[in-house]
Amino acid sequence: MQSLRLxxxxxxxxxxxxxxxxxxxxxxxxxxxxxxxxxRRHGEALxxxxxxxxxxxxxxxxxxxxxxxxxxxxxxxxxxxAGGRPLAVFGAPSDEGALSFRxxxxxxxxxxxxxxxVVTEAAGRRDDLFSGPWGPGLLGGMVLLGLLSLFVYRVAxxxxxxxxxxxxxxxxxxxxxxxxxxxxxxxxxIAELTAAINAMSRSLALQMKRIRxxxxxxxxxxxxxTSGVVLLDARGRVVFVNRAAEGLLHLxxxxxxxxxxxxxxxHFELSELVERVLETKAAARRELQLYxxxxxxxxxxxxxxxxxxxxxxxxxxVVHDITDIRRLERIRSEFxxxxxxxxxxxxxxxxxxxxTLLDGALESPxxxxxxxxxIYNESERLKRLxxxxxxxxxxxxxxxxxxxxxxxxxxxxxxxxxxxQKEAEKKRIALSADVDPALQIESDxxxxxxxxxxxxxxxxxxxxxxxxxxxxxxDEGATVVLSVExxxxxxxxxxxxxxxxxxxxxxxARSRHSGGTxxxxxxxxxxxxxxxxxxxxxxxEGVGSTFFVRLPKVRDAEETPPPRDEGGGPRGDxxxxxxxxxxxxxxxxxxx
Amino acid sequence: MRPRFxxxxxxxxxxxxxxxxxxxxxxxxxxxxxxxxxxxxxxTVIREDESINLLNVEIxxxxxxxxxxxxxxxxxxxxxxxxLKMANDLERIGDHAVSIAKAARRILTxxxxxxxxxxxxxxxxxxxxxxxxxxxxxxxDIERARAVARRDDEVDALYRAIVTDAVQIMAADERWVNQxxxxxxxxxxLERIGDxxxxxxxxxxxxxxxxxxxxND
Numbered sequence: 001m002q003s004l005r006l007x008x009x010x011x012x013x014x015x016x017x018x019x020x021x022x023x024x025x026x027x028x029x030x031x032x033x034x035x036x037x038x039x040r041r042h043g044e045a046l047x048x049x050x051x052x053x054x055x056x057x058x059x060x061x062x063x064x065x066x067x068x069x070x071x072x073x074x075x076x077x078x079x080x081x082a083g084g085r086p087l088a089v090f091g092a093p094s095d096e097g098a099l100s101f102r103x104x105x106x107x108x109x110x111x112x113x114x115x116x117x118v119v120t121e122a123a124g125r126r127d128d129l130f131s132g133p134w135g136p137g138l139l140g141g142m143v144l145l146g147l148l149s150l151f152v153y154r155v156a157x158x159x160x161x162x163x164x165x166x167x168x169x170x171x172x173x174x175x176x177x178x179x180x181x182x183x184x185x186x187x188x189x190i191a192e193l194t195a196a197i198n199a200m201s202r203s204l205a206l207q208m209k210r211i212r213x214x215x216x217x218x219x220x221x222x223x224x225x226t227s228g229v230v231l232l233d234a235r236g237r238v239v240f241v242n243r244a245a246e247g248l249l250h251l252x253x254x255x256x257x258x259x260x261x262x263x264x265x266x267h268f269e270l271s272e273l274v275e276r277v278l279e280t281k282a283a284a285r286r287e288l289q290l291y292x293x294x295x296x297x298x299x300x301x302x303x304x305x306x307x308x309x310x311x312x313x314x315x316x317x318v319v320h321d322i323t324d325i326r327r328l329e330r331i332r333s334e335f336x337x338x339x340x341x342x343x344x345x346x347x348x349x350x351x352x353x354x355x356t357l358l359d360g361a362l363e364s365p366x367x368x369x370x371x372x373x374x375i376y377n378e379s380e381r382l383k384r385l386x387x388x389x390x391x392x393x394x395x396x397x398x399x400x401x402x403x404x405x406x407x408x409x410x411x412x413x414x415x416x417x418x419x420x421q422k423e424a425e426k427k428r429i430a431l432s433a434d435v436d437p438a439l440q441i442e443s444d445x446x447x448x449x450x451x452x453x454x455x456x457x458x459x460x461x462x463x464x465x466x467x468x469x470x471x472x473x474x475d476e477g478a479t480v481v482l483s484v485e486x487x488x489x490x491x492x493x494x495x496x497x498x499x500x501x502x503x504x505x506x507x508x509a510r511s512r513h514s515g516g517t518x519x520x521x522x523x524x525x526x527x528x529x530x531x532x533x534x535x536x537x538x539x540x541e542g543v544g545s546t547f548f549v550r551l552p553k554v555r556d557a558e559e560t561p562p563p564r565d566e567g568g569g570p571r572g573d574x575x576x577x578x579x580x581x582x583x584x585x586x587x588x589x590x591x592x
Numbered sequence: 593m594r595p596r597f598x599x600x601x602x603x604x605x606x607x608x609x610x611x612x613x614x615x616x617x618x619x620x621x622x623x624x625x626x627x628x629x630x631x632x633x634x635x636t637v638i639r640e641d642e643s644i645n646l647l648n649v650e651i652x653x654x655x656x657x658x659x660x661x662x663x664x665x666x667x668x669x670x671x672x673x674x675x676l677k678m679a680n681d682l683e684r685i686g687d688h689a690v691s692i693a694k695a696a697r698r699i700l701t702x703x704x705x706x707x708x709x710x711x712x713x714x715x716x717x718x719x720x721x722x723x724x725x726x727x728x729x730x731x732x733d734i735e736r737a738r739a740v741a742r743r744d745d746e747v748d749a750l751y752r753a754i755v756t757d758a759v760q761i762m763a764a765d766e767r768w769v770n771q772x773x774x775x776x777x778x779x780x781x782l783e784r785i786g787d788x789x790x791x792x793x794x795x796x797x798x799x800x801x802x803x804x805x806x807x808n809d
Contacts, residue, residue, distance in 0.1 A: 254727055262606040263730060266613045266723075291620030292719055494707060 004163065008156035013149055020141060036099075039121055043101040046073055047119040051103035054117060058108050066090045076120040079105075087115060162190045166197045179205030228298075228319035234312045236278055238264045248298055248319050250290075270300060274315065277302045281312055287322070297326045338503040342385055342518060346378040353378075381517075388519040392502070395526040402444045402530065404555045409473045409480065410437040412445065416452045417471065424460050430468040431456075439473055441480050442555045447527050454524045455484040455547045461516070462545070463488030479533075479550050487544040496539060500525040597662045601671065604654045608675050608682075611647040612726045615682045616719065618644065618689035619785065623715040626696035626778060627708055634700075637693035644686040651679040674799040678729070681788040681795075685722070688781040688788075695774040695781075705761055705768050711775060714750040714782045717743060721789045729796050737793035741807035747786035754779040 050069065054062050062079070070077045070091030076098075079087040100120045107115060165182045172180045181198040222229055228245030232238055238256045246252040249265060256264040261274045273286050283303045290296040299320045307313040353371040361367045394400050413433045424431050452471070459469040463486045474481045491499060495506045503518040528535045532552050539545035618637050625634035655676045658664060664672055721740050728736035755776060762772035794807050 254730070260602075260606055262610050262613075266609065266616075266726065268610050268613045268617065271610060271613070291624060292616060292723060295624075 003160075005153070005156040005160045008159065009149065009153045012152040012156075013145070016145060016148055020145075039099060040101075043075070043099055043119055043121045046075065046121075047101035047103045047117060050077065050119060051105050051117050054105045054107065056106070056108050062107060063088060078118040078120065080116040080118055082114070084116075159190065162194050166194055169197055169201060173201055173204060176208075178208045228317075228321075230317040230319075232261060232274065232315040232317065234278070234314060236261045236274055236315070239314065245317075245319060248296070248321055250293060270317075273300060273302055274317070277304055277315055278312070281306075288319075295323070296321060297323045335502060338518075339389060342503060343382065346382040346385070349378045350375050350382070385517045385519075388517045388523060392519055392523050392526065395523065395530060398530070400447075400530065402447065404442055404444055406440050407443050407445050407448060408437070409439045409441060409482070410435045412449055413452065413471050413473070416449060416456055419453060420456050420460060423457070424469070427460060427463070427465045427467070429460055429463055429465070431471075432468070433471045435471065435473040436475065439475055439480065441551060441553045443531055443551060447531060448551075451524050451527050451531075451549060452482065452484070454520050455549075458520065458547075459484050459486035459488065459545075462486065476550075478554075479552055482549045482551070483546055485544065485546040490541040490543055490545050491537065491539040492541050496537060499537065500535070597658070597664065597668070600654065600658055600662075601668075604651055604658070604672075604675055607647055607651050607654070608679055609726065609730070611644060611651065611679060611682050612722070614640070614644050614647070615686045615689065616722055616726075618686055619692075619715065619719050619722065622689045622692035622696065623712060623719075625693055627712055629696070629700050629704075631697055631700045634693040634697045638690050641686050641690045644683060648679045648683040651675060655679075670799055670802060674795045677795050678792050681791045685785050685788045688785050691781045692778050695777045699771050699774045702771055705771060710750050710754050710757065711778060711782070714747060714754065714779065717746055717750070718782050718785045718789065721747075721786060722792075725789050725792045725796070728793065729799075732796065732800055734797050734800050737796040738807060741790045741793040744786045744790045744807075747783060751779050751783040 050066075053065070053069075057065070066077050066079075066088070067090045074091075076089065076091035078089040081087050098120050100118050103117045103119075104114055105117045162182065169180050169182050179201060181201055182194045222240070223242045225242065226244050228248040229240070229242040230238060230245045230249075231240040238259055238261060241251055241256050246256075249267070249270075251264065254264075262268075262271045265271055265274075267288065267290070269286065269288050273284055273288075277284050281304045283301070285299070285301045288298040288300050290298060299322045301318045303316045303318070304312055305314040305316055353375050357368060357371050361371055410433070413435050417431050417433060421431070456469060456471065463469060467487050469484065469486045472483045472485070474483070491506055495504075498504045499506065500521050502522040504522075505516075505518055525535050528549055528551070532555065533550050535547065535549050537545060537547050618640060621633050621640075622637045624630065625637065655672045658672050659669075662668075721743050724736065724740045728734075728740060758772040758776050758779070762769045790807055794805060797807070798804050
């Protein structure tokens, strides 16, 4: 590509040269010819006048007259005889290219012979008409042309510089260097062009920034949303994985982007789902069970994405963790199962004895009385069970109004011990309390009594006759730890984790026989949490158990325990190990 | 010719990895079935073994077709050979997962003599080894493969502990003989799975170097 600058210069010089050529041609053809015509007329006239003057003169007279005339007119005058024989020549010697004009003249004299007068005008005369000779004129023209070239080149450079810059900027822009601008120094259209380019560059930079910002924002949203998102291309290769997906599908520690889904996911059910959607091009959903490295239930949605031509472009995989939901569902159904089972036992018993009565036992007053007593006891238990279930669900749903006021711990413990005194005496179990009479906490008296009563009743129940149970209260400053210690049968180590679960029984036969509902400790734990405290147990089989309840002395109004999913299933080390006193939160619970 | 070979190789490779993920899931399910005494899950493992065997056949078929039609040499031949051997090892691992599931089914209703500790631990190690081995295969990383193979010692140690334990329990009370035997079977299967994973690691070594070497001696 030729430079515009050179072309412009060449054009201008070309035009100038053509102008010169036309000028010289005109000069040569038109002006030159006019001069010639003039010279010819002049010569004709001169020749005619001379011929007139010479007519009838003697040769001597002619010879005297002609040199003067030749000198005066600046021409050469010659006389020729017959046959072109030169007779006499006057004036400057002949010149090539000169114009000659001939006239026949008859001279007087002896000869009387006719001669020819030849007037010759020198060609040189024509040159004299021009002020400047050819040589210097051309030279001047050349110099002029040179100067003109320089000037034209400068102008051309001036004109094309902004264009060059614009071109440079345009190239930078196409190389994605947005926001580059040109210095506006041109005039007119050039200035408009640079201004337009600058505006375009700035607007592109702005749009690009907006696009990038948007991209980044969407990227951040995708990356940080709690749903797992994976994008696959139409061949099933992974294009994008967000953080949640890395966690849920365990993709963090291996390369995934660019890999085929089979290799990336390493989960054949998920890969089957991907293959199916690639084939059918219809959205699909599936629950995935993950076992390794940990158990998880995922809800996977796979959606095909199409381009404008309706071709499959990509697959969008969205996964949610539904492990907790599934676990809660299981716990719930287990609870219903357990509750139904617990309810069925007394009902079966009542039904059985009622049948026996109907079958004839009514006739024997003694048997009838015993059976009715059993029926009464069983219905009592049924009532308690239903009451406990209702209590538990009320506590769980936090529909239990709490009445916080200062409680003297000593008074409460005495109240509890008095309530169970008769029962303890029956088994000759020594009850004692080791509580500072001045100790006060802010709590709900009735709920706290319910807690302590439950624990003390348990202590009596699981302690053989002639045992003992001690209730203590230790002031820890901000908290109080109440404990109920017995020297009973204790709890096997493996059951420690689970005794606060609903319907969990260490020894199914015995505790049911004792009339417990299997809900007592579960209710206790919920109540303790409701009061902002925590509960745990230490126990050695055959030596005894101690239940601890740590409660805040002053109620923290801000702090309401978070709702929890009830532990019917296996749950961590719930309520077993207390956190160090004074460290961390007070109401603590391992997962609260 | 060449692109076609690569394509077929890639397809086979994906089958192999799918097979590995199925086998891994089979071990997971078998162990869960055993620990939670879940008969339905045990049946699933037994049923799903069919697809593992089918994949093995497909891979064998594909490898033989490739060898016959494309005459691979050098690294290409090593790769298809490795796939063939790995598929066989994976298939055997799948069979052992089925054995574990069957053992779990036999003691479905029995109260376990004590909480399972060593067996799940052994299962977890073996499972991790398989996962790591496949990672090493994908990355073609000999060092990782070697590290996986080293863990087989842990598996063997646990195997010996379980055997001793089971024998003691069975000797103490003959009521536990059935259960003890089943747990011996399970431990044996897990130990064999460990060996097969070690084999896979050796094949990764072969794939990269062309040398067949025993990682465990």
